[in-house]
Amino acid sequence: MAEAVHADAIQANMLSGDKIDVHDLDFYYGDFKALEDVTVGIKRNAITAFIGPSGCGKSTFLRSLNRMNDLIDGTRVEGTVLLDGKDIYAEDVDVVDLRRRVGMIFQQANPFPLSIYENIAYGPRIHGLRNKAELDTIVEDSLTKANLWKEVKDKLGQPGTDLSGGQQQRLCIARVLAVNPEVLLMDEPCSAIDPTSTQKIEDLMDKLKDNFTIVIVTHNMQQAARVSDYTAFFLAEDTNLPAKLIEYDMTDIVFTNPTDKRTENYITGRFG
Amino acid sequence: MNFLKWRERALESVFLICALTAIVGVLLVFIFVTIKGFPIFEKVGVLKFLFSLDWSPSDNQFGILTFIIGSFLVTAGALALGAPMAIMTAIFLSEIAPKRVQKLVRPAVELLAGIPSVVYGFFGILIIVPVVRTLFGGSGLGLLTGWIILAIMILPTIATISEDAIRAVPKSFREASFGMGATRWQTIWRVVLPAAKNGLIGATILGMGRAIGETMAVLMVLGNAPIIPKSLVGPVGALTSIIALNMSYASGDHQTALFGMGIVLFMISFFFVALIRFVSRKRS
Known part of the structure; x- marks a missing residue:
């Protein structure tokens, strides 16, 4: 049965050409089923937003796309997650390389207690780069891509933690870009920063999608409507029940003409 | 004043008195040791007392540098062995071990801290001394044995604080x-x-303080000769072990000199406490 699902998934992926294809994913915390039957295709070079009320499993789902949940004891995944057609939960997968390809930005900006330069150089260094000139280039490139270079180019030696909240978040984006990922997973990247900084990050996302596939979890529906090309709405009907993917479509359609009543109720602010 | 208010006041005073006991205790010990030991500084001279290698109480020679060096040698080696082991234990417990293994290892580490030091001494004499004697020669009582025993003794201190x-x-x-x-x-x-x-530096300093102040176990395994050891297995005297050994029979200037060594030990631990304060202040 599982093998058959797997084969179906691969075939579907070959047809769609999606960057990430998830088929019939169930997610468990111990005995509790947190997600049920999630099937979704994440488009290349587009921004996909996951929306839904708190506790609807959207962050859990996001973290299952680069196996960050592996770090939590007692979690388990059933179903298939394909990245470029390859199952990321297969036994021969190198999780370390997977996480390099699928980078993650967190809700709380979390620069290391190191200098700005060392924060960016961290990733390339752990992947074996020693050459100072190359590191310099990567640091400048990454900060430039993250629209931060102009603000910090004269103080690369200062602690990353001295930057403002919004700058710290862009530093974290630059840090991930430095290891040359293909997908960026963003877990409510703007929920802890001010509107001006949020604007900067949204502009940045729009620029980055030419070269990356971006998935963002957000509580802010205006943000989802502004930045994303596709939107997925998650909902757990009750705290004891697993969350499900209720609706997934192009953002315009989800926000203007949703098929499911529950989606409409949520985006018009009737709950959540 | 009604009863409730009176009770509040009374309770406050009880707590205050308990807290003051610590300060009063430190002060009393310091004053007592200073009064008893200070005359030796006047008699021998501070510099000679601290920096002379000549310790022969029967000839009225009271230079304690040998033991200061001994204490630091013993402590440094114990730290070099024990601190990495303790920090790796802490890393294992906090980052690597599954919960079930943690539940086994952590109490074991904490239990190490509860073993009386005389038992460590026994353990040293019965197990470590013969092993050292067989492998490295000498009597088995000496620097290396002290290192090994002390390394085990400071492990729980450094490991638990490092883990935090x-x-x-x-x-x-x-x-x-x-x-x-x-x-x-x-x-x-x-x-x-x-x-x-x-935090790791603070933990190590605390372990250092524990190592330099340890008496009973080191007394039993160091050999306690008033010489600077010429090899790993040579006997060595530490400030603590010499004080403890000599105190029972010393009198006159000899006894005063032992109290003088007590002042030196006191200063050393003062310094360590200050160092920990300084490091932890830098953290916050």
């Missing part, structure tokens, strides 16, 4: 590192340990 320091490193640092494709080892080595650095 490592656990205090925000989870987000680890996630960020893993999220970039770092391995567990890279994350521990390049992110977690540097972030916990001050």
